[in-house]
Amino acid sequence: MAVLDAPRIVTSRIALEDSYTLARYLETGGYEGLRRALSMYPEAVAREVDEASLLGRGGAGFPAGRKWSMMRRSPVSYLVVNGDESEPATFKDHLLIERDPHQLLEGVIIAAYALQVDLAFIYVRGEFALGLERMQQAVNDAYEHGALGSGIFDSDYSLDVVIHPGAGAYICGEETALIEGLEGKRGFPRIKPPFFPAAVGLYGEPTIVNNVETMSNVPWIILNGGAAFAALGEGRSTGTRLFALAGRVKQPGVYEIEMVKNTFRDLIYDPALGGGIIGDKAIKAFIPGGVSAPWFGPDLLDLPLGQDEVADKGSMLGSGSVVVFDETSCVVRAAWRITKFFAKESCGQCTPCREGSGWIERAMYRMEHGGGRMEDLDLLLDLCDNLAPGLGWPPQQTTICVLGSSIPSSVHSAIAMFRDEFALHVREGRCPFD
Amino acid sequence: MSHLRVDLRQRAEELVALYPRARSAMLPLLHLVQEQDGYVTEAGIAEVAALTGTTTADVRGTASFYEMFHLEPVGKYVVSVCTNIACLLSGGLEMLEHASQALGCTVGETSEDGLFTLEEAECLADCDIAPCVQVNHRYVRTTTPEAFDQMVGELRTGRRDHEIPSHGTLIRVRRAGGLRVTNAEVVEQRASAKAERDERAKESA
Numbered sequence: 001m002a003v004l005d006a007p008r009i010v011t012s013r014i015a016l017e018d019s020y021t022l023a024r025y026l027e028t029g030g031y032e033g034l035r036r037a038l039s040m041y042p043e044a045v046a047r048e049v050d051e052a053s054l055l056g057r058g059g060a061g062f063p064a065g066r067k068w069s070m071m072r073r074s075p076v077s078y079l080v081v082n083g084d085e086s087e088p089a090t091f092k093d094h095l096l097i098e099r100d101p102h103q104l105l106e107g108v109i110i111a112a113y114a115l116q117v118d119l120a121f122i123y124v125r126g127e128f129a130l131g132l133e134r135m136q137q138a139v140n141d142a143y144e145h146g147a148l149g150s151g152i153f154d155s156d157y158s159l160d161v162v163i164h165p166g167a168g169a170y171i172c173g174e175e176t177a178l179i180e181g182l183e184g185k186r187g188f189p190r191i192k193p194p195f196f197p198a199a200v201g202l203y204g205e206p207t208i209v210n211n212v213e214t215m216s217n218v219p220w221i222i223l224n225g226g227a228a229f230a231a232l233g234e235g236r237s238t239g240t241r242l243f244a245l246a247g248r249v250k251q252p253g254v255y256e257i258e259m260v261k262n263t264f265r266d267l268i269y270d271p272a273l274g275g276g277i278i279g280d281k282a283i284k285a286f287i288p289g290g291v292s293a294p295w296f297g298p299d300l301l302d303l304p305l306g307q308d309e310v311a312d313k314g315s316m317l318g319s320g321s322v323v324v325f326d327e328t329s330c331v332v333r334a335a336w337r338i339t340k341f342f343a344k345e346s347c348g349q350c351t352p353c354r355e356g357s358g359w360i361e362r363a364m365y366r367m368e369h370g371g372g373r374m375e376d377l378d379l380l381l382d383l384c385d386n387l388a389p390g391l392g393w394p395p396q397q398t399t400i401c402v403l404g405s406s407i408p409s410s411v412h413s414a415i416a417m418f419r420d421e422f423a424l425h426v427r428e429g430r431c432p433f434d
Numbered sequence: 435m436s437h438l439r440v441d442l443r444q445r446a447e448e449l450v451a452l453y454p455r456a457r458s459a460m461l462p463l464l465h466l467v468q469e470q471d472g473y474v475t476e477a478g479i480a481e482v483a484a485l486t487g488t489t490t491a492d493v494r495g496t497a498s499f500y501e502m503f504h505l506e507p508v509g510k511y512v513v514s515v516c517t518n519i520a521c522l523l524s525g526g527l528e529m530l531e532h533a534s535q536a537l538g539c540t541v542g543e544t545s546e547d548g549l550f551t552l553e554e555a556e557c558l559a560d561c562d563i564a565p566c567v568q569v570n571h572r573y574v575r576t577t578t579p580e581a582f583d584q585m586v587g588e589l590r591t592g593r594r595d596h597e598i599p600s601h602g603t604l605i606r607v608r609r610a611g612g613l614r615v616t617n618a619e620v621v622e623q624r625a626s627a628k629a630e631r632d633e634r635a636k637e638s639a
Contacts (some may be wrong), residue, residue, distance in 0.1 A: 089520040132605045
């Protein structure tokens, strides 16, 4: 049975019709966390977040408090919020931006205060037209309310927040590519080292880049204390987390549940969550954390939803997106479509990614559309190996950013788990699921 | 003579002032050009280059990288149908096929009447209502062919124009208040706010 008694930290308002308005936000305890934070020393605010052991919710899972502590001291520094949610089947940040923009903004203001920056950017994915409007309205209302601008709530702290619209590029979810986009350039990830924008970021100045969900947790942490947050979940995976459930389930959606206390089976089958597979069919496989993650079979359904637990089994919780395949789903088609996505979104800087993604996509297309040969399996694995040598997890990197090494995950998983289905495609000269 | 309309030109100048460096306004400015012209025009590129202190090559090179910027004219309504993994599992390819027939154009093309351009989209982050369809980047949430056809009918008669603005319009809410303050101003405001606070503390004590 699923454990559902944890408080709703970031989704407490989303069911309310006017959840995105300032009036509703203030009625439901809004900006109280900010008032509390402004009464504390900035270092004390950062310490609470560190104590909460809040792991970044964007995909890499780096502790937010530690990231903040790495910020190089400089007279000019920036906070950038990554709202360029584009990982396929991930739709949690979209929900937070559209349904609770003030909560995100309050988190940003508190974080900016802790970091003592006076200019913050919220990079919102361009395709979120409504989200951009709600975010801009929230910023306008916050200025009017005195929660933004000079002398916030009569303190001596001043901050400006700029809403920056993206323009359609998956790669801009990578933090250094996002910074390039914010500098008005193509979204090319930057060469590492320096590894962290906290040292060299926007305009070469120290910059902290945090995810939308990470920021949205901050007001609750300040109001209730880092210890209360850390008391939820287990081990390194503290607090609650948003899981975006999609694919062949009866009730797809975004669910906020306590980390580790629940399993993938709970998420997919509990009547209060996924509600089981459409038509009560058998589950074939699932992706545990976005299309960059290796797939799991039904044997791992009872694995707890925790960062380390999933990593131990050779995949990742990543962006918190869980995609379910049932017995009617063609895994060859699925892996082909995922590769097609990567081939389109590769920024083109590094040869293994630019060329490799296209080669894999063409071989997978051939396989799915009836032109496949058995030799193609070795060819595909060889191509995957070129992108992520050894095909281990976490993958070896041959490219500037991790997009390249993420490409093999789906194809390698599909071949490793469903070699028979590839053989069937080859033998029948067509997709058996058509 | 500015290529952008007076009101958009003013917004453009505000945008440039918002960022520590002018070039940062590149993406929002290109969105403004699309808002006026429907796509990124040569005259628009020249104006963005002038506003950001870059060259037209810089602007075109940046614009061509991003999926949302069209360097050629598109229809009044750009219809995006997602076929990525979550939508694929819920009939995204079939929806794209249906859309192509209903609109009378293939992927990447514009219908003869100039009303519709069809795009195969990557994940639009609305996966619980799949397959996902956007028109001019507004979610229309039509998951069946029937609902799609009805929506297209409403578009043809202009009955959805209040919620689906013309292509390129991204943020109808204009930024208000708190334009970027200079560092000197911040320091000054902090000092005066602190003095006031100390004053209040003294009074209450």
